[in-house]
Amino acid sequence: MKAAVLVFPGSNCDRDCKVAVETTTGGHVDMVWHQETALPSGLDLIVVPGGFSYGDYLRCGAMASQSPVMAEVAKAAERGVSILGICNGFQILCESGLLPGALLRNAGLKYICKPIELTIENRNTRFTSAYGDEQTIWMTQGNADGNFFADADTLQSIEDNGQVVFRYVENPNGSINNIAGIVNKAGNVLGMMPHPDRAFEPSLGSADGAPLFHSLQRLLQSA
Amino acid sequence: MSTTKTIAEYAAEYGLKPDEYQVILDRLGREPNYVELGVFSVMWSEHCSYKSSRLHLRKFPVTGDKVICGPGENAGIIDIGEGPDGQKLACVFKMESHNHPSYIEPYQGAATGVGGIMRDVFTMGARPVALLNALRFGEPDHPKTKRIVEGVVAGIGGYGNCVGVPTVAGETNFHSGYNGNCLVNAMCVGLADADKIFYSAAPEPGLPVVYFGSKTGRDGIHGATMSSAEFSEDSEEKRPTVQVGDPFAEKLLIEATLELMASGAVAAIQDMGAAGLTSSSVEMAGKGGLGITLDLDKVPQREENMSAYEMMLSESQERMLAILKPGREEDGYRIFKKWGLDAAVIGETNTSGHIVLTHKGEVVCDLPLGPLSDDAPLYDRPWVEPDTQAPLTRVPVAPVGDALLTILKSPDMASKRWLWEQYDRHVMADTLADSATGADAGIVRVHGTKKALAVTSDVTPRYVQANPYEGGKQAVAEAWRNLTAVGADPIAITDNLNFGNPERPKIMGQIVRAIDGMAEACRVLNFPVVSGNVSLYNETNGVAIPPTPTVGAVGLIEDYENRIGFNSLKNGQVLILIGDTKGELGSSIYLREVHGLEEGAPPPVDLELEKLNGDFVRSLIHTKTAKAVHDLSDGGLLTAAFDVAAASNVGIELKNPTDLEDHVFAFAEDQARYLVAVDEASAHLVLARAAEAGVAAQTVGVATGTDLVLAGAASLSLEALKQAHESWLPAYMGA
C-alpha cells in the first residue's frame, strides 16, 4: 500500500497514523506538509490525522480545510482514492465539504478521552470489509468537538444511502443518531471521531482498529 | 527614576532585602539603574536562585550509573539503554510548580505550567512523551475550590491535549490546608538520543543569539518575584501579571526546535521561562563563562512602546533563545518560517563577561555576569525542629464495611475519572497504562523499542505534616514502590518541594527535615534526584500549606510484555500480602475520613525493608509468577483490594490471618507492602521463596464472586462500592 499522511500545523496524530498504517499493512507512508500543491503519485490512501490543526481556533478544522493540499485531496477523492479522516481529520473533511454535516461541541461541553464501544453499521464499505461478525468493537476517542450534526434532509440521505459506518453504543458526545463515522456517497471517503490509529495492537488496549486498515489492503489485493 | 531613594525603594518593592541590595551596590560600585535592578531582582528571587533551599538541596544524592545529567540544567537526564538503531537513549524529565498563577487564574495558570515544563524538556533535545500532574486543592466546601478545580483541570487538558502529549498519571488531594494556596505541580517526561542532548551554556564568542517563538508582550512581569512572596487578601489584584498560554504555538515551537536541532545549527539553547529573556540570556552567557549583548529593538514585540525593563522581565509564553553555530542563521529562518514562528537575531556572544543591553541606541544595562549568579544570596535560614505528631494512644472502632464505603467516597479517595477523562491519555499511540488502566504507574513505550517508561508522582502531605522526616522518606519510598508494582526498575526522581514561608523557623524546619528524609530514602533506594523545583511562600494570611514535597519518578521496563497492573486478577487466583502489618493507623485515611481525626505518628518507613520487599515483588513480576500487583498505601489493605477487584471486575474474599482487630487489619497503612495475586498452584512456592528471602508474606484471600468480603467483618457488593467510588467527584462538580 502507498499512503500519505497529511501534516497541518497542530496535527498531533500524524505519526500515530503513519505507524498504524505501516504496522497493520506493511505499506509505505509519506508525510505530506499542508502547503504542498501536489500529492505523491500512485496513492492508495490519504490519511487526514487527528490533532488540533491551527489550534482548533475559529472552528475545528476550518483553517486546515483551506490549505493548498486540501485542493489536491479533493481531486484525489474525485478519482476514487481512499481517504480516511480521524478526529480532527473528520472535522477537516466536513469543513472542506468532502463529507456532509459538521461536528459541534460535545454535549457535555468537555473534552472526553475514553474507550468507546462502536457498532459497525455497514460492513460492505472499503474500510470495513475485513471486519468479521463481531457485534461491537472498541477504540478510544479524545475530542471536545465530536458531536456530529446534519440537518434533517442531509441526515435522511446519509441514513438512506447506508453512509453511516460506525455508531456509538453509548453516545459520549451527543451525536445525532449516535453517529461516530460516515462515508461519502461514493464510499471512498471515511470520517470518524474514534481513533483506529490508537487501537491497532493489543498492547494499546485494543486491536479493533487494525481490520479497518486490513480492509483497505484487501481492496488493493482484489483490484 | 535616578535618585538613590527611588531605586532603593524599587529594590524593596521587587522583593530585594536591604542587605541583598547592599551587595549589589558593593559589587557594582555604583547604583544600578532601573533595568539592572529588575535583572537582579528576578535573578535573585527565590524562584530563580533557590536562596533559601540551595544549602539543603545539596544533601540529595544526584549521581549514579544511570545519571547523565543531574540538577542545574533545564531538566534531569537518565540513561535508559540502547535504542532500535543501537543509539544510546536518554530520558529527560522534570517537575515544576505553577501554584501561585493557578490560584489567581486557574485555567491559564495550569495551562502555562504544563507549557513551561514541556519547554524545559524539549529545550534539551527531547521529544515530550508523557505528562503527569500532582494537584492539591482546598476543602470541597470552600467557596473557591470548585472553580479552581474546574479551571485547573480544563487548563491542563486544554494545553496538553492540544500539544499532543499524553497525560498518563497524577494525583489529586483536597484539604483545608490548601484553601488559600492550591498546588499545581506538572511533570514532563521526554525521550532523546543520549549523544544529541542540548545544553544552555554558550560555547564560544562571536555567535548569533536568536530569539524565536511567540512575540513578547507585557505578560507576567515579575511572575518570578510574585511566586516568591506570600499571598495577602489583595493578591487577586495581581491578575494582570498572569501569562496566557497558546498551546498551538507550543506545538509549533516543539517541532521547530527539534527540527532546528536536527539540522545541526544549534550551539546552545534555552527556553524563556520565569524571568524570560533575563534568565535565559544570563544563564546562557554565564554558564559559558562568556558575555552577551542584546539589541532589544530587535526583539519581536506584540505591544507598542515596550520599555527595556518590560522586555527583559516579560514572561510571555512559548519563546526560545538559541545560540547558533556560525553562519547558520538561514537554516534557522527557513525552519521558523515553515512553522510560522517569529524569529530574529537579537544579539551576539562575546568574551566580556558582561550582559549588555541596548535599546533605542542607548546602553540600558551593563552588568557583570559573575555577581548575578555567583553572588546570588544563599541563606542558612534559622530553623527549629518542626512539630511532629505523637504515636496514637487510641484507635476508635467502626464497622469495617461502613468505613470502607465512607473512605471510597471521600474526596481524596474517590475516583478522579471526572478529571482525567478530560486529558488525552492516548495520543502518540504508545500509552500502555494510564489513569484509567488500574496500574500503580503510567506506562509509555519507548517508541520503536520493547522498552517502556513507568512514571508516577507521589507524596502523602498528611504524613509530612505529622512528621516531615518520615513523610519525606515515605514520598520517595511510595514512588519507588509504585514503579516496582508495575514491574519497572526505579531509576531516578525529580522533586517539587512545596512549602510555606521559609523565613519562619518552623516552616524552615519542615523543609530541612523533609529534605533529610527524602535524601535518606534516595540514598538507600539508589534513587537519585536529577532535577527539581522549589515553591516556597505558599501561605495566605500567615497560614501555610501542609508541607508537600512532591516526588516525580521514572522507572524502566526493559520488555513491556513484562509489565503488570492490578486490573488482571482472575477468578480463583490467590492474594498474597507481601510485607508485615503491625497495624499503623497514625495519620491514616481511616482516622481522618471515618473519625475526623488528623492525628498520630505516620507509619515509619524502613528503607531496607522497602528494598527487600520491593525487589522480591519485582522478581515475582519478572518471572511472571505475579498475575496482578498493587502497592498498599492510602486506606490500607481493604482499599487496595477494592482497587484490584474493581479494576479486574471480580470479587475478593479476604480473611484476617493476624491477631489485629479487623478494622486495624483492613485499614492500617504500614509501609513496604504489596498485594500480589498468584495462581493457586504457585501460592505455596511463592510463600516458600518469600520465607527464604526473609520477606514477610501471607495468604490473605482469593478472587471469587462479585462481592468484596472481609470474612466475619464486611461483605459488600462490588457494584455498590464502585458506585460510591465513582459518584463523589461528578456530583461535586455538578456534572
Place this chain on the structure above:
Amino acid sequence: MTLKAKVHIFLKNGVLDVQGKAVEGALGGLGWTDVSNVRVGKVLEFDLKASDKSAAETEVKAMCEKLLANTVIESYRIEVA
C-alpha cells in the same frame, strides 16, 4: 479607505447550542430564571481596505462563506462602518 468590519457568528436556529444551554442553566441557578434562548456566538473585528462600504461588504461576505462561518451550522451577520 479603511473600514471597520464586524462579523457576528451564531449557530443557526435548529442547531442545539450546548454552550448557550449551559449558560442559560447557570444563569437560572444564579436566580435569573426569566432568561431564555441564550445563544453563544462569536464576534470578529478587523480593519479592511476597500473602495467603498458596499465593496467591503461583498468581500466580508466572501470571507464568511469561505472560512469565517460554516454555513452548514452557522449563520452570520456583517457590519461595516
